[in-house]
Amino acid sequence: MPPKADAETLELRKELEDLYEKLKESQKKVADVTFESVCSGVSDVPKPKLSTKRLMKGHINKVNSVHYSGDSKHCVTGSLDGKLIIWDTFTGNKVQVIPLRSAWVMSVAYASSGNYVACGGMDNMCTVYDLNNRDSSGAAKLVRELAGYEGFLSSCRFLEDKKILTGSGDMKICMWDLETGRKTVDFPAHNGDVVSISLSSDGNTYVTGSVDKTCRLWDVRDQKPKQTFFGHESDVNSVYFHPSGQAFVTCSEDKTARLFDIRSDQQVALFEPPNKTSGFTSCGLSLSGRHLFCGSDDNYVHMWDTLKTQHTGMLSGHENRITSLSVAPNGLAFATCSWDQNVRVWG
Template identity: 85%
Template sequence: MPPKADPETLQLRKELEELYQKLQEDQKKVADVTFESACSGVADAPKMRLVTRKLMKGHINKVNSVHYSGDSRHCVSGSLDGKLIIWDTYTGNKVQVIPLRSAWVMSVAFAPSGNFVACGGMDNMCTVYDVNNRDTSGAAKMVRELAGYEGFLSSCRFLEDKKILTGSGDMKICMWDLESGRKTEDFPAHNGDVVAISLSPDGNTYVTGSVDKTCRLWDIREQSPKQTFFGHESDVNSVCFHPGGQAFVTGSEDKSARLFDIRSDQQVALYQPPNKTSGFTSCGLTLSGRYLLCGSDDNNVHIWDTLKNQHSGVLSGHENRVTSLTVAQNGLAVVTSSWDQHVRVWG
């Protein structure tokens, strides 16, 4: 049984809920048009026909995370088998296998340059590897172990080769200088585990998702959020910036995906699967932002036309929960990872 909250905490929670409700009412008052009606004149998008181009086998346990390199060709996957694998998505071949000190990997990141990969998880640490340098065993050289978290590492993203941003189960965001191995920022970000980070296209801002059911927009140079977005009724498992930089999408445990508009400071669209029984673990947008893809615990990737709010079908093939989804920077392919131990390239 969880400990009973004291009366003061209960009162503060009640006040917070009331504030949220008032904000939502105020937002509704200024919402003079619905997203669907604003997009009613837009022509229907053609059906998205993606098929598995490569089925990449190599892991021998659940694959929890996958992330594309900036070259739109290579990607890195992290598995509970204690390995990172760097793949060539064109050929489906393994480029490198990196053994980890801890098998409990939850998040991986590829530097946009393709020079470094990072990972972390239940070891409460972010570990960075130089893919261009090998250690004595022939694997990519570990260049940094970033420790000092009081919770698991849930998300990491490179700002550049020498800077990385991390979110963790201790509700904090940290920024690290990889040359010195020191934190340059360390601050509380949410009222629950920070589980997802997405960088804006210009790299000046980023958005976070949390188990506190909210998303927050941050400026890279500041320690307080610019905006807080709410609407989800359960954990926000994934966030992804819109290519236009003025909106972002989310995937949540509450069996919905949503589109939040930064300028109007609120949710503008709600996307639900036809069966309404699928919780979403991951999300991504195509290069135009017209299609939303969400990895689900029903083993499929669900697709929507974002403007028309039409469910456009599913990508099926995985035999267990889809854990992570990453879209190539050039927009030509999508890579997914799953508890079925496989990584798939769709195109």
């Protein structure tokens, strides 16, 4: 019996690969012009002159995730020291320290209103805290523990104060009503762990990245992918919506970053570093969409001009793997966190 099952699996895999090749051929046929040729007349962008504006120290273990509040001033970080820290990025001071029930935090989210933060990880749970209310110990009040995952929580984003979207290692996307603590949506989204979620600026659509090497575009009101994007050769570690809402960038374990255009339904640009030695963990775009930033395993933030696909430099400062990158909503700065236990604000 097992050999038969193996043969069937191989046959199905070959059928899937053949379909993928046909899809790529179809995409090539409609790609009548290259991104580089269209942008060849665009003048080079001045090299970004960015530096560390704030070095924020406070965690005593690897920092795995950072996310900005909607006010572009505060951010939250989650670390393996079992703490969430709310930072004032203007001063570099800690605003709140929230002790967690589980130290294995992998993802954090800040509600754009600034009222709530959420986190989760290897505890297979999404935990939500109210920053405006305190418990008996004086820390932000725990308001919800959202359980029911069969895998680790890899990503979470607030749709609004009382609604949160989560992705997890059980390949699922869930939506939760925080008033009741109940799931309103629960469906398999990928053929591997869901690793990253990015919301469009209007909040109606979102894009996901997965270890199945694909990205998918979703409507918050539907449970079927609107589009699936191929191209990466390894895990897609991070996705980030273009400010226009018509494209998104990704970065991957395959040591590349890519730009996917939603209207043309395919990859339009490939971004590679001068030396392809390390995978990328996180990505973000400037407010104009012209500058791409990627945090890397090599401790640097790599930068590209998105229209010319030119590598424009690297930002140094972190002394270990950069795990997460978050761009301030006003576009004036971005924050990175690292296994070196520090958080840096660049501007």
